[in-house]
Amino acid sequence: MALLASSPSQQSGFASCAWLGDQGVLFQCSDVAVGLTKTSLKGIFSLLCTPPWALHIGLDGNQSTQRTLLSQCTTTSSVLCVLDLGPAAHENIQAPQGWCEVIRHTRQCQRPAHGVWSIGKSRQKQATRFLQDEGSIDIRQDEDAWTAVMSLHKLSRARKSLAHHGKELAELLARLKSQPWTFAVLAHDREGHCVASGGFVVLPNSTCVYAFGGQVRSNSSGRASVAMLLAAMEEAKSRGCTTFDFGGSQDVGVDQFYAEFGADVVPMRRWVKAPWWFQKCFPALWSTWTKSSRHF
Helix, strand or coil: EEEEHHCCCCCCCCCHHHHHHHHHHEECCCEEEEEEEEECCCCCEEECCCCCCEEEEECCCCHHHHHHHHHHHHCCCECCCCCCEECCCCCCCCCCCCCCEEEEEEEEEEEECCCCCCCCCHHHHHHHHHHHHHHEEEEEHHHHHHHHHHHHHHHHHHHHCCCHHHHHHHHHHHHHHCCEEEEEEEECCCCCCCCEEEEEECCCEEEEEEEEECCCCCCCCCHHHHHEEEHHHHHHHHHHCCCEEEECCCHHHHHHHHHHCCCCCEEEEEEEEEECCCCHHHHHHHHHCCCCCCCC
């Protein structure tokens, strides 16, 4: 296991120094690297896990490379482990004995290398209406843009009575804002107010991930969000991406929203390691860690 301090600076995406921060650790085999966070639960139990806000650990490469990387990840001394392998994990790689495997999901759109995204006509009409009648779209990489992403993220989470972890996210976005493999998209209404925003990450495997987002609840916010996402997909295409990953959601309504872009359900495996007593002592946390996709 290599500590972040000695990791290659050229890593991008979920395995980058910018994403991992001070608690990150990097595992590497050949030209593939996976990033994890090393922290603790309640300040007592050591925890090795998928980095906060990362969709997965960035597992890629051939089967042999993946086996080597996962062997390194799963033989650490951490009491607790929660590893999201990602869509690229080979099907015949099995979790170690005593680990729990959970099937979760994301949603992805694919396009041919020289083709376009296949997007539902209703979504295209919504974006067109927003741009014709109501607002504008900006694709930016400056500090103010990421501040808007942060602001609407907090607003959306508060509206749903969910924790926003604002301090931690602000620190992450401060590190990401200067990275060439990230960009922000803002949708402004006719008065110039930002009503929808998203932060996007381009991974080394030609995948663009919708990593952060939020909106102001209004009559136009739905159309604004659609226009924002379609603009992000076009930006991803211009950067050579052939996969657009919406990030998935356990929320049925949000999941359906992504489906209406033509995004297909893609399974993702999560491996969880915990002592036998953990489920009884921390039932709510165990339930959160092991909640499976309704699609599988």
